[in-house]
Amino acid sequence: MGKDAETVSNGGDAQVSNSTQGFKLVGFSNFVRTNPKTDRFAVKRFHHVEFWCTDATNVARRFSWGLGMPIVAKSDLSTGNLSHASYLLRSGHLCFLFTAPYSPSIAAAENLTSAAIPTFNSSACRSFSAAHGLAVRSIAIEVEDAELAFSASVAHGAKPSSPPINLDDRAVIAEVQLYGDVVLRYISYKNPNPPENTSHPDSWFLPGFESMDEGSVFPVDFGIRRLDHAVGNVPELAPMIEYVKGFTGFHEFAEFTAEDVGTSESGLNSMVLASNNEMVLLPMNEPVFGTKRKSQIQTYLEHNEGAGLQHLALVSEDIFRTLREMRRRSGVGGFEFMPSPPPTYYRNLKKRVGDVLSDEQIKEAEELGILVDRDDQGTLLQIFTKPVGDRPTIFIEIIQRVGCMLKDDEGKVYQKGGCGGFGKGNFSELFKSIEEYEKTLEAKQISAEPATA
DSSP: OOOOSEEESSTTTTTTEEEOOOOOOOOOOOOOOOOOOOOSSSSEEEEEEEEEOOOHHHHHHHHHHTOOOOOEESSGGGGSSSEEEEEEEETTTEEEEEEEEOOOHHHHHHTTOOOOSSSSHHHHHHHHHHHHHEEEEEEEEEEEEEHHHHHHHHTTOEEEEEEEEETTEEEEEEEEEEEOOOOEEEESSSSSSTTOOOOHHHHHSSOOEOOOGGGGGGOOSSEEEEEEEEEEEEOOHHHHHHHHHHOOOOOOEEEEEHHOOOSOOOOEEEEEEETTTSEEEEEEEOOOOSSSOOOOOHHHHHTTTEEEEEEEEEESHHHHHHHHHHHTTTTTTSSOOOOOOOOHHTTTHHHHHHHTHHHHHHHHHHHHHEEEEOOSSSEEEEEEESSSSSSSSSSEEEEEEEEEEEETTTEEEEEEETTTTTOGHHHHHHHHHHHEEEEEEEHOOOOOOOOOO
16 A cells, blocks of 8 residues: 555554654654653553464463463363463563464354453454464553543544453453554453462453463473563554554654664664553554565565564563573474674674673673663663564564663652663664575575476
8 A cells, every 4th residue: 555545454444544744754863752641541561462373272382481481371171161262371570362262163152151351253363363373463451441441542543343341340351453453452450459479360360261270380480571562563654653642642752764774675664652651662663665675574564464563572681591591492392583693793792882781791692692782771682583483474572671770659660661772773683684584485486497298
């Protein structure tokens, strides 16, 4: 769809008006960060991310093994759920939910009344997996009032996906369409401060889930603690930014143009939206055209059959430990990583971050392939996996932010959202790695002699 189109598809039947004449990326150097605190509803944090797949058991176990996140709760046949199998992984405040449909004929006869996720739809889940492969369906954020968040969002242009549903008078869940077939899920609790010592998922996740038996929980922990940001790829950035800003009230947190972060072969434009507390960060990317190679964003859009979630950035409390554990499992059921940058990258690193990282840490960063960048506030350590499924689409980023420690109103110390930026200084190295990786996936041209009679 061209830039002059009046509307742009937002997945399904949603249409977003392209009333974006005033929208213009100014580039990283000219962007001035401000926080007008314009959220249309009270946002607390990322709550969980739900993947839709065709076999939740095996996908959940693969992610558990590869990321060091134990499977802590379930809703499946053993809990009386005839509609879908869902398994919850948890490490710190990071929760991944993997959901797959059971038999469609049983689901139709049972009419989905036993579904633990009331917004689940069996046929939609099967269609989603057929179109996108392994992919994220829902980005869930905890809000103070999910009913208010839903009504405010719809009143300001959000495409409704599911109206508010009361879950056993304990929680409320609602959904609006985000981009492509991805939904933004709102969750609020009747008791927002459950006892911290309870292990039952009814109190801290959702009703309908049961804790895993102690003997079936593998005690694994690589130090991953929370979701930092969730990145989407869209065909056109301007209308989607206006759409999401419009119904959430989120503010512009950072931006990058192809001139900022591209290579000689390909690039993208990107903008990050943030909640008032800047703990919910939603970057979005669009492809640029006219470059030597096809933009990685365009490759994603083609293989994903449209817009969708590109990657999840997971915060580690010790990225060196996390990476040592993850790399041990790369060839045995874990995740592989993008090629490391050349030695010259690390020889120059001491000049850039020698006041933050020791010589030993810089050496270990080189051994593990960790990239390092900084902004005027802090330092960012990051690394990217290869795509986690069959298609060259969704991948995982592991990060650690250093600096920007603040105190809240209660005196608790926390780290400012986005501390150290988003790796602008590393984008060219990342893109080169992706370009080299994509070259290995390109079909070989087979020349055949014409058939003769």
